[in-house]
Amino acid sequence: MATILVVDDELGIRALLSEILTDEGHTVELAENAAQARAFRERSRPDLVLLDIWMPDVDGITLLKEWGASGQLTMPVIMMSGHGTIDTAVEATKFGAMAFLEKPITLQKLLRAVEQALSRQTPARPSASPLAPATPNHLAGRPVAADGVPAHGAGGAALAPAQGNGPQAEQVFVLDRPLREARDAFEKAYFEFHLAKENGSMTRVAEKTGLERTHLYRKLKQLGVDLTRNKRSHGN
Incomplete structure (x- = not known):
């Protein structure tokens, strides 16, 4: 499982994401502002970062730019915002974010985005054989x-x-x-x-x-x- 850094100034969001991701088997690290996120990134490299855009000290896109300029953007980053626009999402991806999640974040969208981000770093699992016979329709569900x-x-x-x-x-x-x-x-x-x-x-x-x-x-x-x-x- 992965080490995921959640950066958000809202305690409720951090707690919710931590509970869901921990339940999925991941190790979750929390930061309530850019300073704490910087400090964690200096110590180690997470497998994934969930980064809020609007924070009181330094916004998420500015932090994303800093990591990119210093060569520390070596992990996938998913941006989060409750007030995001298409322009914001485009700007985030331009500076290295791989996805954008709009708050309130649904469970399905969160897990799908995390799975897709982590799959970029690990070999894809072999798919089922194309020769495997399909179950006839009249047997479906049995x-x-x-x-x-x-x-x-x-x-x-x-x-x-x-x-x-x-x-x-x-x-x-x-x-x-x-x-x-x-x-x-x-x-x-x-x-x-x-x-x-x-x-x-x-x-x-x-x-x-x-x-x-x-x-x-x-x-x-x-x-x-x-x-x-x-x-x-x-x-x-």
Whole structure:
């Protein structure tokens, strides 16, 4: 994961971005003004900088110019502003910024911009083989085994657990039990699948499952999901 420097004079913005990015597994450093950002850049080079434009001492574009002139602009920079214009965004990119985010920043836009910025510094992951067969439309949304055959038995219960160490999309559920027990077993498997798929990110799981984070935490605790295991896996 990456080291990300967040530079913003608003405490609430710093706290929010720090929470989201830390939850994604990144190391987050905070600076409330240009002086603190300069000091951090003198000590080390972050993998990415989220830089506010309008700050009380020195604005973000001026700091961006300084880093460029001194040869310290060796990392991608994403500019942020709640009062930005097209001219501001163009000026920022002219001096080395790779993206511009308008406040209030949505979760999806933030994560997409961060992912794109960091991908510029790391080799791209190999894409899926173009020869891989597509799932027929009439099977969409149904558990499918490796050979493309629907993995369903009587009553629509999945009978063929997925192989390997990754997220298990298909599992066996015992239906000859009380409804509450069967439902809890399914929900536990459902959330464990999404936690594994999202590398333990509560933010992404909340987004994927449509639950508020507080509700999600309560639900996982109620179902007995081992969150410490997911955190350990996320750290490896």
